[in-house]
Amino acid sequence: MRESRWRTWAGTVGCAPARTVRPTGEEEIVRAVRKAARDGLSVRAAGTGHSFNRLVPTSGVLVDLTGYTGIVALDTAAGEVTVRAGTRFTELCAALHRRGMALPNIGTLAEQTVAGALSTGNHGTGLRHTALSGGVTRVRLVTADGSVRTVGPQDEAEPGLWGAVRCGLGTLGILSTVTLRCVPQFRLRMQLASERLDALLERFGDWAAGSEHPSLNWLPWSDQVTVRSVDRTCEAATPGAGLRRLTATLDEVRCGLTGQVARLAGAEAVPRLTARLGGLWPDGPYVDAGHRVFTFVQPVRFLAMEHALPLERTPEALRELRTVLRQLGVYSPYSVLVRVGAADDVALSPAYGRQTGYVNLTVPRAAGQVEILRAAEPVLRAFGARPHWGKAHTATAEVLAPRYPRWEEFQRVRSRLDPGGMFTGPYTDTVLGPVPAPEPAVAGR
Ligand SMILES: Cc1cc2nc3c(=O)[nH]c(=O)nc-3n(C[C@H](O)[C@H](O)[C@H](O)COP(=O)(O)OP(=O)(O)OC[C@H]3O[C@@H](n4cnc5c(N)ncnc54)[C@H](O)[C@@H]3O)c2cc1C
Numbered sequence: 001m002r003e004s005r006w007r008t009w010a011g012t013v014g015c016a017p018a019r020t021v022r023p024t025g026e027e028e029i030v031r032a033v034r035k036a037a038r039d040g041l042s043v044r045a046a047g048t049g050h051s052f053n054r055l056v057p058t059s060g061v062l063v064d065l066t067g068y069t070g071i072v073a074l075d076t077a078a079g080e081v082t083v084r085a086g087t088r089f090t091e092l093c094a095a096l097h098r099r100g101m102a103l104p105n106i107g108t109l110a111e112q113t114v115a116g117a118l119s120t121g122n123h124g125t126g127l128r129h130t131a132l133s134g135g136v137t138r139v140r141l142v143t144a145d146g147s148v149r150t151v152g153p154q155d156e157a158e159p160g161l162w163g164a165v166r167c168g169l170g171t172l173g174i175l176s177t178v179t180l181r182c183v184p185q186f187r188l189r190m191q192l193a194s195e196r197l198d199a200l201l202e203r204f205g206d207w208a209a210g211s212e213h214p215s216l217n218w219l220p221w222s223d224q225v226t227v228r229s230v231d232r233t234c235e236a237a238t239p240g241a242g243l244r245r246l247t248a249t250l251d252e253v254r255c256g257l258t259g260q261v262a263r264l265a266g267a268e269a270v271p272r273l274t275a276r277l278g279g280l281w282p283d284g285p286y287v288d289a290g291h292r293v294f295t296f297v298q299p300v301r302f303l304a305m306e307h308a309l310p311l312e313r314t315p316e317a318l319r320e321l322r323t324v325l326r327q328l329g330v331y332s333p334y335s336v337l338v339r340v341g342a343a344d345d346v347a348l349s350p351a352y353g354r355q356t357g358y359v360n361l362t363v364p365r366a367a368g369q370v371e372i373l374r375a376a377e378p379v380l381r382a383f384g385a386r387p388h389w390g391k392a393h394t395a396t397a398e399v400l401a402p403r404y405p406r407w408e409e410f411q412r413v414r415s416r417l418d419p420g421g422m423f424t425g426p427y428t429d430t431v432l433g434p435v436p437a438p439e440p441a442v443a444g445r
Helices: 026-039 089-098 114-119 161-165 197-202 204-209 241-265 267-277 290-294 311-328 367-381 397-403 407-417 426-432
Strands: 019-021 043-046 061-064 071-075 080-084 136-142 148-151 174-181 187-196 215-218 224-233 286-289 303-310 336-341 356-363
Touching (some): 026 043, 026 061, 026 136, 026 174, 043 114, 080 089, 089 290, 114 174, 148 161, 161 407, 187 197, 187 290, 197 204, 197 224, 197 311, 224 290, 241 290, 286 290, 303 311, 303 367, 311 336, 397 407
Parallel strands (some): 019 061, 043 061
Antiparallel strands (some): 071 080, 080 174, 136 174, 187 224, 187 286, 215 224, 215 336, 303 356, 336 356
16 A cells, blocks of 8 residues: 655645655664665655745655664764665754854755755855865765765776766665765844836846855846855854744745735735835844854745856856746746855756756745746746756756756766666756666676
8 A cells, every 4th residue: 555645845746655664773774775675666765845836746765864864973073964765954063063063055955955956956045165065075875776875086996987976866776874064153144225227237246255154136127136145253252143034934924924925816916015025123233153144944935947047148048038037928926046066076056067057936836927938938947057966857867968068977876876767757867868788787896
């Protein structure tokens, strides 16, 4: 009998796996993989399901890692922390904070697992910071043959594995533990400013380099953008900083409500409703512990699409996006979010080999709003964009392969580690293609 359905956080997709395993130890992951191999079942790992697409769903074995949590080791002198794969950032950041340490940069979501985030190229913002993958120093991976290997930068037994394993979409095996760099804890000061979009796009490179963690929010019918600068400070935490942080959550609730009203009133009503309901709560600068400034509680379900562009092409892409979205005339209550990141060396990282501008569009889950994503995707793709692996997109392996210089290397690693395609599903076949046949051994080697 099939087990009850698993669903993504957003409720966008789900599945009814043949069986669900909830390991609490590495040996249980190994047993689950070996048993799946004996039963001829495919295996997909699941974190908290904060990816929006069909990456996790399987008709085989779902290995739900959310009960496999906690810190295995913390070396404050070396600045390294090892966590079990299902540990959520909220738990990790709080534990590090208690020991005077912190992760140097994270995205806006604290509820996801470390392994799920790593496997989809998760990132925060800042040109001096890579995506999460850049801060990983080693992992333990359970592979299709049921063995466990420790993989790090010095790993030469399997060429290309280190470059592949830090963003593998769950196709190379199941990450058991992840070791991350951590730093002494720090406080951040967040401040907002408003600027004309055109003026900001003229000085985009300087803007991107001007704050340690810059981001901008732009409502496409408006000519103004909200610029968010987040920088380290020695100032004390602002009294009531927790309430200030709530502003972002309240804003998401407002967007959710606006989306509901727009279902009845029509999408044309979105700019009017936003003007009426926006700015109801104070948005001043504040100082707080780093992890509390990076993240905020996100209770409202939505759908998001994000693309990673070459940094220098991002202003041009935003101008084109403005034209296309205004022609469409359907607006989302959520602003377009622009973030930036450093280049990295991870084979399938959307930021591979180039400084990156990330352009994120969020829409309510209502059917008409998906039109916005459909209109935006080809615009971004034309500027060399690589989609976020965990968010909505329609790119197939044919579209994606030429965008990743180390694509073939990733595929070779995959075919050596998982020749039978145990860690695949219909969706990974779409975005990566089926596992290629292993290369024949060269005589004499
Ligand atoms: C509200 C919200 C905010 C977000 N904010 C950001 C953001 O600021 N920046 C950003 O980059 N992204 C963001 N995302 C996207 C999110 O970070 C990713 O989709 C991430 O995958 C979610 O982690 P998860 O634990 O939910 O993983 P899941 O969605 O459960 O899994 C994602 C992938 O990871 C694989 N996986 C999970 N665990 C393992 C494991 N142990 N071993 C191997 N593979 C594994 C799965 O097989 C799957 O392929 C956001 C998403 C939401 C819904």
